[in-house]
Amino acid sequence: xxxxxxxxxxxxxxxxxxxxxxxxxxxxxxxxxxxxxxxxxxxxxxxxxxxxxxxxxxxxxxxxxxxxxxxxxxxxxxxxxxxxxxxxxxxxxxxxxxxxxxxxxxxxxxxxxxxxxxxxxxxxxxxxxxxxxxxxxxxxxxxxxxxxxxxxxxxxxxxxxxxxxxxxxxxxxxxxxxxxxxxxxxxxxxxxxxxxxxxxxxxxxxxxxxxxxxxxxxxxxxxxxxxxxxxxxxxxxxxxxxxxxxxxxxxxxxxxxxxxxxxxxxxxxxxxxxxxxxxxxxxxxxxxxxxxxxxxxxxxxxxxxxxxxxxxx
Amino acid sequence: xxxxxxxxxxxxxxxxxxxxxxxxxxxxxxxxxxxxxxxxxxxxxxxxxxxxxxxxxxxxxxxxxxxxxxxxxxxxxxxxxxxxxxxxxxxxxxxxxxxxxxxxxxxxxxxxxxxxxxxxxxxxxxxxxxxxxxxxxxxxxxxxxxxxxxxxxxxxxxxxxxxxxxxxxxxxxxxxxxxxxxxxxxxxxxxxxxxxxxxxxxxxxxxxxxxxxxxxxxxxxxxxxxxxxxxxxxxxxxxxxxxxxxxxxxx
Numbered sequence: 001x002x003x004x005x006x007x008x009x010x011x012x013x014x015x016x017x018x019x020x021x022x023x024x025x026x027x028x029x030x031x032x033x034x035x036x037x038x039x040x041x042x043x044x045x046x047x048x049x050x051x052x053x054x055x056x057x058x059x060x061x062x063x064x065x066x067x068x069x070x071x072x073x074x075x076x077x078x079x080x081x082x083x084x085x086x087x088x089x090x091x092x093x094x095x096x097x098x099x100x101x102x103x104x105x106x107x108x109x110x111x112x113x114x115x116x117x118x119x120x121x122x123x124x125x126x127x128x129x130x131x132x133x134x135x136x137x138x139x140x141x142x143x144x145x146x147x148x149x150x151x152x153x154x155x156x157x158x159x160x161x162x163x164x165x166x167x168x169x170x171x172x173x174x175x176x177x178x179x180x181x182x183x184x185x186x187x188x189x190x191x192x193x194x195x196x197x198x199x200x201x202x203x204x205x206x207x208x209x210x211x212x213x214x215x216x217x218x219x220x221x222x223x224x225x226x227x228x229x230x231x232x233x234x235x236x237x238x239x240x241x242x243x244x245x246x247x248x249x250x251x252x253x254x255x256x257x258x259x260x261x262x263x264x265x266x267x268x269x270x271x272x273x274x275x276x277x278x279x280x281x282x283x284x285x286x287x288x289x290x291x292x293x294x295x296x297x298x299x300x301x302x303x304x305x306x307x308x309x310x311x312x313x
Numbered sequence: 314x315x316x317x318x319x320x321x322x323x324x325x326x327x328x329x330x331x332x333x334x335x336x337x338x339x340x341x342x343x344x345x346x347x348x349x350x351x352x353x354x355x356x357x358x359x360x361x362x363x364x365x366x367x368x369x370x371x372x373x374x375x376x377x378x379x380x381x382x383x384x385x386x387x388x389x390x391x392x393x394x395x396x397x398x399x400x401x402x403x404x405x406x407x408x409x410x411x412x413x414x415x416x417x418x419x420x421x422x423x424x425x426x427x428x429x430x431x432x433x434x435x436x437x438x439x440x441x442x443x444x445x446x447x448x449x450x451x452x453x454x455x456x457x458x459x460x461x462x463x464x465x466x467x468x469x470x471x472x473x474x475x476x477x478x479x480x481x482x483x484x485x486x487x488x489x490x491x492x493x494x495x496x497x498x499x500x501x502x503x504x505x506x507x508x509x510x511x512x513x514x515x516x517x518x519x520x521x522x523x524x525x526x527x528x529x530x531x532x533x534x535x536x537x538x539x540x541x542x543x544x545x546x547x548x549x550x551x552x553x554x555x556x557x558x559x560x561x562x563x564x
Contacts, residue, residue: 179421187413194412 009198109278111240112142112153113268114209115248116218116233117256120289121211123151124265126240126273126301127281129158138281147172149292150188150212155237156205160225164206168192185212185219186231193229200227207237213290240272240279247271258287262296270304323434323441333441334434337390337464340443344389346477347376348509349447350491351459352502355527356449358387359506361477361514362522377524379532381406384419384450385524389477390464391443398442402426419450419458423468431466441465445476451528473505479513486512499527503535507543518544 014025112125125142128135142154144165150172154161171191175183189210196204204225212219222228222235234252236244247268256264262285269283283304285296323333345361360376376392379385380402388395405425409417426446434441441464448460461476462468473491475483486509496502507521514520521544523535 179418184413184415187415190412190414 010202110142110155110238111236111244111269111272111276111279112155112209112238113236113241113244113248113265113272114153114211114220114234115252115261115265116220117252117261118254119256119258119261120213120287121218121220122261122265123153123209123211123286123288123293124269125153125284126269126279127284128273128279130278135280140281141284143284143286144208145293146188146210149182149214149288150185150210151286151288151293152192152211153209153237155207156225160204160206161208164192164196164204165208167195182214184214184216185210185221186214186216188212189219189221189223189229193223193227196223196225197227200225209235209237211288211293213288213292218288236268236272238272238279240269240276243272243275244268262287266297266299266304267308270301270308273301274305322437322439331434331465334465337441337443338445341390341445341464341476342478342480344391344444344477345376346475346479346483346510346513347387347389347447348473348475348483348487348506349387349449349459349461349471350473350487350496350502350506350509351449351457351471352496352499353457355499355502355525356451356457356459357502357506358385358447358449358524359510360387360522361510362520364520375522377522377532377534380422380448381416381450382531383416383453383526384422384448385526385532386446386448387524388444388446389480390445394442395444395446398426398429398444398446401429416453418452419448419460420452420470423448423460423462427462427466427468429466430462430464434464434466447474447476450526455528457528473509475509482513483509499525504543504547507540508547511544511547 109130110126110128112123114121114123123143127138127140127142129137129140140158144152144154144162146152146165146169150169152161152165152168154165168188168191172183172188175187192208192210196206207222207224210219210221210223220232220235222230222232222237234245234248236242236248245268248264251264251267265285266283269279273279273281273283280301282298282300284298287294287296323331326332345363347358347360349359350357358377362376365371377385377387378399380399384406386399386402388398402422402425406417406422409415409421426448430442433439443464445461445463448462449458451457459471459474460468461471461474473487475487487505490505490508494501495505503523503525506523507518510521511517518541519537521540523540524532525535526532
């Protein structure tokens with residue numbers, strides 16, 4: 001639709017084009033209703049629930065007008081490996097509402113963690129992507145490098161996170177050029193929060209932590225698509241966050257050294273992957289200090305398991 | 314059919330001038346003088362106060378306005394245009410505080426005002442703003458700043474400047490007298506501003522309005538009594554200088 005091409009919210013386009021909107025909108029609704037009826041008649045719901053690829057079905061229907069509001073994300077029979085979601089997809093039922101109206105419920109199947117200490121910020125994430133009970137990938141990069149001194153973590157919809165954080169990177173660079181100084185972490189997280197707030201209620205799913213170092217020292221903000229923006233010293237996001245909180249809360253002191261803090265972050269993610277089915281893969285560890293961020297390590301969870309369990313024997 | 318905007322008012326002349334902008338600058342030259350001085354720990358703004366009519370309330374005629382706690386500006390030219398610019402600048406200062414969680418730098422707000430002025434030289438149906446502004450303040454790292462904008466939308470940083478009527482005379486005076494020792498203390502900087510204004514203002518201290526910002530303090534308008542005392546000090550100094558010169562000549 002034209003509003004998507006212009007990168008403006010549907011509501012703003014709709015208010016600016018009352019007559020066109022009304023005709024197009026109702027036509028679209030009629031067609032989508034028709035499609036959902038046909039699809040559910042063809043037992044698509046069972047196809048989606050089993051998440052098995054069925055390309056032939058997809059090719060038969062040509063959705064030329066791209067009724068995209070809820071249905072593309074559910075991926076009609078696309079191979080699960082294509083869609084890197086940290087989410088369980090909502091299933092289509094025959095009594096559901098029309099496509100454009102449907103709200104997508106994402107579950108944040110991941111563990112991401114960030115905490116401040118005296119030498120900066122430690123960011124630790126896992127790397128598993130799941131589609132239902134199927135592990136789509138064990139090697140997902142859930143830390144987005146916004147610029148050499150700002151990091152963003154990914155939880156929720158992968159496309160939403162990476163798209164908005166890349167847009168944020170562009171805004172930060174323009175700020176730097178205009179004002180001849182680096183943007184502060186508070187301002188960067190505010191820009192991101194304001195950008196996604198315009199799309200509140202339209203189905204974005206993003207829970208990210210913006211981490212960096214600016215002239216006020218280490219900065220850590222949690223921003224999500226509901227419009228929350230919170231400053232804090234410690235955040236863990238995702239289905240494994242409770243396990244990670246347990247480990248970090250018991251081990252966090254302000255006077256940790258860099259190695260101790262890295263080990264704490266690593267241990268927290270490992271414990272989360274041990275107990276949470278939707279987290280696993282590798283632990284990616286980053287350290288943000290006054291010069292910028294450094295990639296500390298990437299370790300496989302199985303290796304960590306042997307490392308931690310060995311001394312017990 | 315429906316009233317569409319006509320072609321632009323500000324168009325290029327064959328020899329490359331924007332006449333509307335130049336006429337706006339003429340309007341500025343008719344306004345009352347304003348002078349700005351950047352000291353080490355203080356920034357001073359002084360304006361020539363036009364004589365107030367008997368029945369007019371004096372305090373509603375203000376040419377020096379605060380844009381935020383740490384930034385203020387004085388203007389020369391059309392008062393009504395200035396009111397619009399000042400409103401927009403004040404809103405922008407607060408918007409900046411909201412989105413960036415930091416107060417504006419003086420350069421940022423000057424750039425915003427200058428961009429606003431430039432936009433009005435390049436859209437249809439509108440005329441340029443007929444004001445020049447002197448924007449002073451302290452950045453959050455403590456550096457004092459003084460910027461001047463003009464109707465064309467350009468802005469420059471200055472150590473000391475004057476705008477409005479007889480701006481040239483005042484600027485020449487400042488060029489001669491702005492030295493490191495003349496701005497060594499806050500008081501000296503204020504006196505320099507008064508001296509500069511006295512060059513062009515008739516009838517002395519009554520027609521001068523002065524405002525200062527000190528580091529980490531907000532705008533302070535000097536009362537007429539303080540100005541009177543400073544003016545008498547300056548006159549005394551002048552007399553002493555004249556005496557010394559006479560003595561030198563006679564010996």
